[in-house]
Amino acid sequence: MADHYDVIIIGAGPAGYVCAIRCAQLGLKTACIDNWINPQGKKSLGGTCLNVGCIPSKALLQSSQYYELAQQGLEQHGIKVSSVELDLAAMMQRKEKVVAELTAGIGALFKANKVTSITGRGRLLADKKVEVLNNKHKIIVSAENIIIASGSSSVELAIAPLTENLIVDSTGALAFDSVPEKIGVIGAGVIGLELGSVWRRLGSQVTVLEAQDVFLPVADQQVARDAKRLYKKQGLDIRLNARLLNTQISSVKNKQQVEVSYEDEKGEQKIIFDKLIVAVGRKPNTDNVFDSEADLILDERGFIHVNDQCETSQPGVYAIGDVVRGPMLAHKGSEEGMMVAELIVGKYAAINYDLIPAVIYTHPEIAWVGKTEQQLKAAGENYQVGTFPFVASGRAKAAGETAGMVKILSHSETDRILGVHIIGSHASELIAQAVIAMELGASAEDISLTVFAHPSLAEAVHEAALAVDNRAIHIMQKKH
Ligand code: FAD
Ligand code: AMP
Numbered sequence: 479m480a481d482h483y484d485v486i487i488i489g490a491g492p493a494g495y496v497c498a499i500r501c502a503q504l505g506l507k508t509a510c511i512d513n514w515i516n517p518q519g520k521k522s523l524g525g526t527c528l529n530v531g532c533i534p535s536k537a538l539l540q541s542s543q544y545y546e547l548a549q550q551g552l553e554q555h556g557i558k559v560s561s562v563e564l565d566l567a568a569m570m571q572r573k574e575k576v577v578a579e580l581t582a583g584i585g586a587l588f589k590a591n592k593v594t595s596i597t598g599r600g601r602l603l604a605d606k607k608v609e610v611l612n613n614k615h616k617i618i619v620s621a622e623n624i625i626i627a628s629g630s631s632s633v634e635l636a637i638a639p640l641t642e643n644l645i646v647d648s649t650g651a652l653a654f655d656s657v658p659e660k661i662g663v664i665g666a667g668v669i670g671l672e673l674g675s676v677w678r679r680l681g682s683q684v685t686v687l688e689a690q691d692v693f694l695p696v697a698d699q700q701v702a703r704d705a706k707r708l709y710k711k712q713g714l715d716i717r718l719n720a721r722l723l724n725t726q727i728s729s730v731k732n733k734q735q736v737e738v739s740y741e742d743e744k745g746e747q748k749i750i751f752d753k754l755i756v757a758v759g760r761k762p763n764t765d766n767v768f769d770s771e772a773d774l775i776l777d778e779r780g781f782i783h784v785n786d787q788c789e790t791s792q793p794g795v796y797a798i799g800d801v802v803r804g805p806m807l808a809h810k811g812s813e814e815g816m817m818v819a820e821l822i823v824g825k826y827a828a829i830n831y832d833l834i835p836a837v838i839y840t841h842p843e844i845a846w847v848g849k850t851e852q853q854l855k856a857a858g859e860n861y862q863v864g865t866f867p868f869v870a871s872g873r874a875k876a877a878g879e880t881a882g883m884v885k886i887l888s889h890s891e892t893d894r895i896l897g898v899h900i901i902g903s904h905a906s907e908l909i910a911q912a913v914i915a916m917e918l919g920a921s922a923e924d925i926s927l928t929v930f931a932h933p934s935l936a937e938a939v940h941e942a943a944l945a946v947d948n949r950a951i952h953i954m955q956k957k958h
Pocket of ligand 2: 667688757
């Protein structure tokens, strides 16, 4: 007879593994099926995020940031470094160690919480049965509740087919074994900008080709303008309105290169790179995850169709994370995982999809929550704005991290905060206080009446809140 569980989760990424742990904490007999195999041929839990996503990219962003700092950022502090050398192999090994420790940690958490970890490819059949295929060995398991958390994969372009070590996706770009002289990045989205930044800091000449004519359309455009200027200053060559037309591998003096043609307002352009990173987005993993008998519906964009509670069209079958609508972010998937676990045991749970923070881990970082100014304008909302530049922050000055600003948008009549946008050092950490404030329905005045430690970067959030009412202290404000 098939092993029967209260809950079976397909996928052990940040959506699936968090869901599994929470289900087990709630006393449910839980199994989590995952098929991720690392380059060493070993099972590795944690999905995209831990293996080839958030974690390895942040490891390399940190290391490359230190490398750049050691080369040119320490003199302002009176520190002279005579020779800085890059040991890329050691940097990569460190990244791999971070990944290995964290992925092993998920295994330990599964054990401690008594989650049964099943290795193999899961496929949902009818009647909440799941077929698991592992090296031609097949088993069937079943459960009262099924949760699909199969995640997403990089979108591939037929005109830029992945070609070993030349045309790569984000996974390939996290593992170059030498610093390429010239790198092309297709797509100025979050992943393209982060990976482009890593290699630029390590010495590559990086050109980013972006089809759209607006830079970072999802971000507040005031922040996006600042970001573009700062990236340009750093040497990142971002070309907007540049649509990829074709790629071709050429060989010059035994060296393989990628010839790229793209179209911009002046017509067809050609450029040659040593490596091309394709970062044009991600698509939900729905192939072979469920049988037609499982009777699930895909939405118009190919995601598994779910409601706000992550319920699919079939009772007792849920889907969470990148495989369903909403931002493709690890924390969004994890929250959905926790929500579904609570719902299964009959508790109340909900997610405020309006308040999911977004971060771009370039330097400076960009982070935001809520509405952008352009969204408020388009909706005809009455809003007021308070901004505060880090150049006026004592802590930012002391740290030598003066780029960027905090911007708070609040409703003109109620003063309720509608959006917070930060570009600056540690924006990923600073945004958390804005999320909490907005989750609690705070007004800009509430933040302005809160005491912030001095000196801290967070004081810029305080000052931006004061600025909404024209009473920021450390910048000139309009007279009342
Ligand atoms: P995944 O993490 O993709 O996990 C799905 C798991 O399911 C995988 O292990 C997969 O092998 C397994 N699976 C799929 N199908 C089956 C099957 N049929 N049977 C068994 N197992 C199966 N997000 C952030 O929030 N912050 C960041 O800084 C960030 N940085 C990123 C950087 C990069 C380079 C990339 C590529 C992504 C980044 N993301 C980031 C996005 C983040 O990684 C994803 O949003 C997140 O991993 C989605 O989680 P998930 O659990 O839905 O899916
Ligand atoms: P994201 O959706 O954040 O992952 O970003 C992907 C980016 O790639 C988007 O800004 C797209 O506009 C861009 N993009 C997609 N296809 C192409 C293409 N063929 N040429 C250039 N940019 C592209």
